[in-house]
Amino acid sequence: QKEVEQDPGPLSVPEGAIVSLNCTYSNSAFQYFMWYRQYSRKGPELLMYTYSSGNKEDGRFTAQVDKSSKYISLFIRDSQPSDSATYLCAMKAQGAQKLVFGQGTRLTINP
């Protein structure tokens, strides 16, 4: 079993829809959770960084962490074609430097 599970998709939704991306994890030592966006043939770009359980909002993006269920989500409101990319969840334990990535979900927003 992988430490971090993420549905690779692909996921295709119409413009303006609310997108929900999810990851589950098995290692209860993970304390820091990140979402990265990666456009084709580019490096990952940090979108959200959370520590505690609950919600964190930044513009159209909301990151949600449920440590009791070992489940994290990223919501994208009013999705735009420019949001089309691969979204990677990543996490790490307290004091650790290394990130453990999910497989990434390929998202396409159709105009």
Add this chain to the structure above:
Amino acid sequence: GAVVSQHPSWVICKSGTSVKIECRSLDFQATTMFWYRQFPKQSLMLMATSNEGSKATYEQGVEKDKFLINHASLTLSTLTVTSAHPEDSSFYICSALARNEQFFGPGTRLTVL
């Protein structure tokens, strides 16, 4: 702030040759950098952790004699793929650690003919 660059952005080489990829932190100093490899439609696979002034720490299964890492300064780490073969063709991405966050470079696409 926290910008990381990579050079070259893409490279094509013949089988058996060596290729050097540079990773630079442009506006901050990074004692720790990371090298990843990414195959098409797959996630990032950590290859090694590069620490300034000391030997890199390689992940299990990564050949340290094939993937030479040198972190000679606080702003530069290099990855040299020695005696490259077609199976080494991949997207190589570095990141630099700053304020407990990893900031990623734009990646280098290596094609070995």
